[in-house]
Amino acid sequence: MATNQAARLLLRAAARASHVAPRPVVRPSAFTLVRIPKQGRGNGRRYYSSEAAPKSGGSGGIIFAAVAAIAGGGGYYLYSTGQLDSLISAAGIPAKEFVPTQEDYAKIYNEIAKRLVEFDEYDDGSYGPVLVRLAWHASGTYDVETKTGGSNGATMRFQPESDHGANAGLKAARDFLEPVKEKFPWISYSDLWILSGVCALQQMGGPVIPFRPGRSDRDISACTPDGRLPDATKEHKHLRAIFGRMGFNDQEIVALSGAHALGRCHTDRSGFDGPWTFSPTMLTNDYYKLLLNEKWSWKKWNGPAQYEDKTKALMMLPTDMALVKDREFKKWVDKYAKDQDAFFKDFSDVVVKLFELGVPFKQEERWVFKVVE
Numbered sequence: 001m002a003t004n005q006a007a008r009l010l011l012r013a014a015a016r017a018s019h020v021a022p023r024p025v026v027r028p029s030a031f032t033l034v035r036i037p038k039q040g041r042g043n044g045r046r047y048y049s050s051e052a053a054p055k056s057g058g059s060g061g062i063i064f065a066a067v068a069a070i071a072g073g074g075g076y077y078l079y080s081t082g083q084l085d086s087l088i089s090a091a092g093i094p095a096k097e098f099v100p101t102q103e104d105y106a107k108i109y110n111e112i113a114k115r116l117v118e119f120d121e122y123d124d125g126s127y128g129p130v131l132v133r134l135a136w137h138a139s140g141t142y143d144v145e146t147k148t149g150g151s152n153g154a155t156m157r158f159q160p161e162s163d164h165g166a167n168a169g170l171k172a173a174r175d176f177l178e179p180v181k182e183k184f185p186w187i188s189y190s191d192l193w194i195l196s197g198v199c200a201l202q203q204m205g206g207p208v209i210p211f212r213p214g215r216s217d218r219d220i221s222a223c224t225p226d227g228r229l230p231d232a233t234k235e236h237k238h239l240r241a242i243f244g245r246m247g248f249n250d251q252e253i254v255a256l257s258g259a260h261a262l263g264r265c266h267t268d269r270s271g272f273d274g275p276w277t278f279s280p281t282m283l284t285n286d287y288y289k290l291l292l293n294e295k296w297s298w299k300k301w302n303g304p305a306q307y308e309d310k311t312k313a314l315m316m317l318p319t320d321m322a323l324v325k326d327r328e329f330k331k332w333v334d335k336y337a338k339d340q341d342a343f344f345k346d347f348s349d350v351v352v353k354l355f356e357l358g359v360p361f362k363q364e365e366r367w368v369f370k371v372v373e
């Protein structure tokens with residue numbers, strides 16, 4: 001703490017000396033770093049470069065002395081909060097770009113995978129499903145016409161979007177990822193949430209989901225209005241309107257819905273209750289098989305209208321049942337129920353499309369991360 005306070009004081013002094021205000025703590029996807037010789041780099045982190053420092057005189061000299069003094073612990077504080085950049089630019093020191101590589105993102109993938117195993121007491125034994133729901137709700141606000149919403153921005157960090165009824169319960173997923181963000185502060189929340197969805201799907205036995213970075217966090221003004229995500233009490237027309245607005249066709253709607261092989265409904269979140277399948281932490285095509293082969297009837301209870309199977313252990317939402325009631329949707333349910341490989345292939349393609357809606361990527365290449373065994 002004392003070191004952090006000292007660091008803050010030094011930062012203010014440095015900013016005053018150079019008439020440059022400290023930059024707000026907003027990180028671009030690639031940011032500026034300089035390196036110092038080994039002895040100054042705790043934990044392999046990059047700090048200040050003594051080679052790059054001015055030799056003498058002016059405010060730069062004072063700043064260099066200050067930074068050198070705090071390079072041990074305070075240096076990392078400044079680095080992790082983004083204030084080191086301010087100090088460096090205040091001193092007019094040439095800086096080197098830190099552009100994270102596939103290897104850097106793989107470290108984050110592995111960290112999330114490790115945490116999924118570590119915190120296996122949550123819900124049905126995994127945070128995986130709720131991470132998938134977070135990534136989908138971050139992306140599914142996209143409007144193809146106005147080009148607003150989508151996974152670029154992570155605006156669910158702010159009210160009112162975090163309080164939209166459809167997002168109830170997603171704080172659990174955001175909180176689960178917070179220590180990962182603290183450990184790797186250079187990643188944007190928007191890339192982190194999507195990478196966590198990719199990781200969760202792959203770690204829960206799903207297909208490979210290629211990923212590319214490039215999302216940046218936006219402020220509260222980019223929050224989308226309530227009502228962009230689907231309403232589970234409705235039917236086929238609503239599904240086509242909502243997913244059509246994102247740019248998806250019938251086949252893609254049915255393929256995306258297969259994610260309901262995972263996770264469950266919670267009475268304290270959506271009001272609905274129960275899982276869709278008997279293996280809610282493994283991605284399979286069971287959702288389609290159950291839709292076709294089980295006998296579904298209305299659940300008799302005081303909660304919102306939902307279906308239950310004979311065992312009363314499983315559930316379907318009205319929107320799930322719309323996929324077998326509508327002839328065009330049902331064609332695809334039949335296909336995916338028969339052929340898990342076909343489902344996995346189409347699911348991977350459509351999830352990549354979902355997760356990339358509205359993102360102004362600079363990078364063409366997508367990366368594949370290895371499943372952590």
Ligand code: HEM
Binds near residue numbers: 265
């Ligand atoms: C077709 C329209 C959809 C509707 C109406 C819908 C609705 C819902 C509802 C009501 C829940 C329960 C939330 C709770 O109480 O915790 C839920 C959970 C979930 N949804 Fe959807 N969803 C839809 C599409 C999707 C899509 C496209 C995906 C992913 C690609 C998805 C992934 C999930 C997952 C993984 C869960 C489980 C979350 C958990 O276990 O905490 N859903 N959905």
